[in-house]
Amino acid sequence: MRRSTAPAPPWRGFLSDPWDRKGAPITGARGTQQGMEPTNTRDPQYYHRVVDCQWACPAHTDVPQYIRLIAQGRYTDAYMLNRESNVFPGILGRTCDRPCEPACRRERVDGKPVAICRLKRVAADLRESVRHRLPEIPEVKNGRKIALIGGGPASLTVANDLMPLGYECVLYEKLDKLGGLMLTNIPAFRLPARVLQEEIAFITDMGVDVRLNTPVNSLKALLEEGYDAVFVGVGAPRGKNLELPGRYDTDRIHIGIDWLESIAFQHIDSVGERVLVIGVGNTAMDCCRAAKRLGGTDVKVMARRGRKDFKASDWELEDAEGETVEILEYHAPKEFVVEDGVLKGMKFDIVEWYEDDEGKQRARPLEEVLIPCDDVVLAIGQDNAFPWIERDMGIEFNQWDMPVVDRGTMQCSLPGVFFGGDAAWGPENIIWAVEHGHQAAISIHNHCQGIPLTERPPFGMNLVTQKMGIHEWSYSNDYNPASRTPMRYVDLEERLRSIGTEAELGFNVEETAREVQRCLNCDIQTDFAANLCIECDACIDVCPLHCLTITDNGEEDDLRQRLTAPAENLAQLIFVSEDLPQTHRVMVKDEDLCVHCGLCAERCPTAAWDMKKSDLLIPYAGHETWPTLATV
């Protein structure tokens, strides 16, 4: 599984198109002749966007709330809140691609995001048993039978959502263990087997009919067994090859994801001393670190491009380099050098990149080098493969031989057949697979009830004041200037001794207590009531980050430049109030850098500003409507 690090989509209006990367703004804030319309903060998506981490998370995990629960020592509650949206907190707390962290407001404020992912692991590590808090499974089934193909995170999420509704789920897995690429591609030093197995068991123990060692060889035949719906979550199982001279003259050239799978199943337990890993994505990082543990002493990662273009996450690069892996830039593979059937090394062109006349990046070879090695691991990407889906059964495939899948409903052109995870649109990551699973479950539930798939349950929002007394809030509003807590690792020598030794130690109680205080509580919203404002400027004067302005209304571009501090981050919304009673100007708030300290509300003499917790109510299969206090 290539776990991409693509940035979170900047816009996401679920009701129209859940993953539209352009989309339209979701607030009422759009320009008119007189200026901007007042922002509709009762649209759940407005405050959702203010919670950057939750907005960036494909599954909308309620990060600030679970961090608050951890701060209170309520690890089990934090775990259960996580599980609601991301289903695998223990797994994701170690392996998630963390789209939330680059989005975190704290990064914009002091340079480093809150260690969200590792706090998630704390909740998973320190929780008590949650078995009794898992949903009850009805004994009397609803008579609908669903086939899930592939035992990875997407299929497991569909089962997790549908089993409590009375569905009968049959899960087909070609290997003899569940987990999909979470099992085969993520080495045990990053994800211990017990964590993986326990979280999978929470789902399979709901009564899923798991059929291991049962590859589906014909979708047509499967459909004839009378399933009400089929979900395809088979991942992107084919590693890309590198067709260069000498490729087939030795057996010491490995496809990365297959090689990792063989390690996971203990079919491979050693590697040569000198290992070259081709490619510089996150899978390459797993490969090089695995090589270090199987006997590789001189492990090099070979990249064609410069560091700024690497696909691997920064933290994975750091982890690899911390284990003395060498990363070489600007090396374009040219030839495998094999003598008498023995791999001697690899030839590379050292290249420099330039822009051609059409503005395209091109490589110009400068010189050739030979780098000796004993093994080569190819980690240059993955492809999908659907040889088992008959092309005459009504499922449309596009020019890249990928099924045509609707982004909103997860359904392909054959009604009742759904795709998700890497199988849908190529390699993504675990958390996207989980979200695909949630959406597919909603679609399947609609499909089985004869409701159009586009009639999806809406998001809701609760909005409740956090005022406890004069200048007293139910959350910790004091800004803590602590810097990000670094992760501690097992001592390097011991870490490399066994592939089963988890590299990261996780945060201890003190580190956790410190890191939770870095969270800016972005879900505690500065909620403004224009009719109460007396325009005393107190909020504007006290705001430490100059977020607030009272000014004449105007077009958004103009208004953004006229604020106390210009609102130059266009990815962040500006709030525009109704006209103020005394001067008919408007209150404008740039959401970009607000640290949610609540000083505006503390200094407000009329409580026009209040700190209110926005609780995003996320729709799942079987939820008809949300009870909500806010008028939506």
Next chain:
Amino acid sequence: MTYITKPVARHPKMRHNALGLEPRDYEGSMSTLCAGCGHDSVTAALVQAFFEMDVEPHRVVKLSGIGCSSKTPAYFVKEAHGFNAVHGRMPSIAAGANAANRDLLYVGISGDGDSLSIGLGQLCHAIRRNIDMLYLLENNGVYGLTKGQFSASADVGSVSKKGEVNRNGPIDPVSVALALGATFVARSFSGDKKQLVPILKAGLAHSGFAFVDIISPCVTFNDHEGSTKSYAHTRTHMYEVVETDFVPLRREITAEYGHGDVHAVTMHDGSVVHFRKVAEDYDPTDRGAALEHIADVRKRGEVPTGLLYLEETGEDMHGFENTVEGPLVELPYEDLCPGSGALAELQKEWW
């Protein structure tokens, strides 16, 4: 008041002034005044003025007496010198400090109680001496610290929070200052920084006593219907007689004036104050006419605002008293303390 300290986090793209400082470098400790107090806005306007004037914090002296207003020096320029004087006696301290060191920038903060009741005499003599300082009178019409009795600036007919009607005539600080010969007289409103900040900057540049009366509503005791010093009343009744724009010495004059009569006054340090008259025939350099005009506006029940009078004579207390150039601390010891022989020589005058 607020229990947390103001977050240390700063806007990464905040502008810096010529000294490399940010506006927040001119802040002080967290205000303990009531939420929404006008005085906090005046403090914020001062912070902005100091920032924009590139004032070195250690060159500022903050002085005050007693009252809510007199607490505010704690809330700006924490690196500055400060003196919290006895009630109403801040002008004396300012005069003494200024006599000893004429190179510093003196800012006195006072209130309507401190300046118009117990300290009225002190204020009058400070104006007479033309002490080189910026003197702010944060005027809210009530004694907020003692729970809302009428002050000497409360208008006739103004209603207290409890419902009593004020019958004593007010002292209008601006008219008093004009009558006493003040060289810089302004009135502004805490809720209008667009007007207030240029006035404060001009006041800092003025050589002599710069008097600014600032309507600064007491949000707790005097912001109700019936009050003539509330946010709403001031907004609906303030009448900007003259618009002020301050152009510091080394900036190019880029402001454009589309309409209205523009009048420029060059300050002692070379900076320029531009006036754009809003009221017809108003001349901010004619003391008699200013007094008359203000009286007319007040008769209509309106509050005249703006930099109402400016006279850049350049002669202050030091000029009147023929003192030495420069601060006393920089005088050589033998000049500062010429010895008993010199003293005896001096005393001969009275023999």
